[in-house]
Each structure stands twice: as C-alpha cells, then as structure tokens.
Amino acid sequence: MYDLIGLWESVREFIATGGGVLYLVAMALFLMWVLMIERFWFLTSVYPKMRKDIIGDWDARSDTTSWYAHRIRDAWISQASDKLSTNILLIKTLVAMCPLIGLLGTVWGMINVFETMATQGTGNARLMAAGISMATIPTMAGMVAALSGVFFSSRLEAKVKIAKEKLVDSLPHH
Template sequence: MLFLEELFDTVSRFLEAGGDVLWFIAAALVFMWSMIIERLWYFSFTYPKQARLLVAKWESRKDTTSWHAHRIREAWISQMKEKLHSGLLVIKTIVAICPMIGLLGTVTGMVNVFEIMALSGTGNARLMAAGITQATIPTMAGMVAALSGLFISSRLEYSANVHAQELADHMPHH
C-alpha cells in the first residue's frame, strides 16, 4: 500500500510540474493504448474465428470459378481487410498528435517564464525554473507517448496486411 501511495504522489507531482497539458497527453495515451489493446485482441481472438468461417463459407460454395464468384470473393476479402485495418488510422493519428500536444505544453510553459520575467525581472532563476520545467516536461511526455505507440502501430499495420494476404491465399480461385 505504501508503494501505491508513493507512486500516486510521484505521478501527482509530475503532472503538477508539467502543467495542465499533461492531462491531454495522458488522455490521448489512454485512448491510444485502449485502441491498441482492442486491435491486439481482435487479431488474436476474433479475427481467426471470422477468417475460418469465411474460408469455410468459400469452400462450401459450388461455384468458385465464375466471374460472379470471383467478385464475391473479392468483396469478402475487402470486407475483412476493412475490419483488419479498422482503427489503425486513428492510432497512427494519435501517435502523430502526441508530440504536438507536448509542444503546446512547451509554449504554455515558456509563456509562464516570460510572465515571471516581466513581473520579477530576469534575475530570479528560482521562479523561472518552474516555468522551464513546465516547458520541458510536456515535450518529453508527448515524445514518450508517441514512441510508445509508434512501433506497435507499425506492427499492427503489418499484421493486418499479412492477415489479409493469408486470407486471400486460403480462398483459392480457379
């Protein structure tokens, strides 16, 4: 229990030092990772069942060689590709936006530094330090948030393309 209290205290001080912009980064991070976990769940558990059913449906067709059958196959594969890629663009967009939110924190922190300089002059380094901290922490947090999703979003996109190709390979047309 003491560990959780210390962790909560550390996170609270970090959020306070970084300013209100960190809450937006945290919200984007939670949303992004929720979507990533959903996609991982889909690829691991839901998609394999759907793919098996679709392949079985294709194999149970009497006609797999006509022009009409080929268009049905293409439509089914296209529908599965759409399901596989669902949400990936949103994840990639959040990855791209996180550093921008961090830069917003940098701007607001620097505005605070300039306000302190205007009120107290340039000689009070202690007062300026809080503003500089508020300017650098959101930038770092935005970059870390983006990096945490960058690799996995690329991997998810690759997996979606591989699954779509494998599905097409399992539905032969003659």
C-alpha cells in the same frame, strides 16, 4: 497498496511539475493503448474465427470460377479487410499527436516564463528555471508517449497486412 499510493503520488507530482497539458497527453496515451490492445485482441481472438468462416463459406461454394463468384470473394475480402483495419488510422494519428500536444505544453510554459519575467523581472533565476523546467516536461512526456506507441502500432499494422495477405491466399480463385 502503499506502492500504488506512492505511484499515484509520483504521477500527481509529475503532472503538477509539467502543467495541465500533461492531462491531454495522458488521455491521448490512454486512448491509444486502449485501441491498440483492442486491435491485438481482435487479431488473436475474433479474427481467426471470422477467417475460418470466410474460408469455409468459400470452400462450400460450388461455383468459384465465375465472375460473380470472384465478386463475392472480393466482397468478403474487402469486409474482412475493413474489420482488420478498424481504428488503425486513429491509432497512428494519436501516436503523431502526442509530441504535438507536448509541444503545445512547452509553448504554453514558455509563455508563462515570459509572463513571469515581465512581471517579476529577469533577476529571479529560480523562477525562470522552474518555468523552463515546467515548459520542457510536456515535450518529454509527449515524446515518450509517442515512442511507446510507434513500435506497437507499426507491429500491429504489419500484423494486419499479413492477415489480409493470408486471407487472400486462402481463397483460391481457380
């Protein structure tokens, strides 16, 4: 329990050091990971049953060679493909947005540094250093958030592509 409290205090100190924009980075990161976990869960738990049902329905058809049968096959593949691709674009967008949100925090922080320099003068190096530090932390946080998502989102995208290809291969069109 004390470890969790210590961890929470560390996070609060980090956010206080980097400014309020870090809340936006944290929200984007949280949403990105919730969506990625949901997609991995879908691929491992829900999709195999869906795939089995589609293959079973196709194998149960007496007509698999006519133009109508091929349109039905294409429709089933398209529906499964849509379900597999759900939220993939949103995940990729969130991955791309994290560094941009961090950059927003940096710009905001630098504006504060210049504001401080204008009011306090350029002689106070300690204020300038604190402001510059506060300005660079959001960029670092945004980059780390994006890096945590790049690998897993590309892996997820590859798994979806393979699942689509395997479904197409599993429905022969004589």
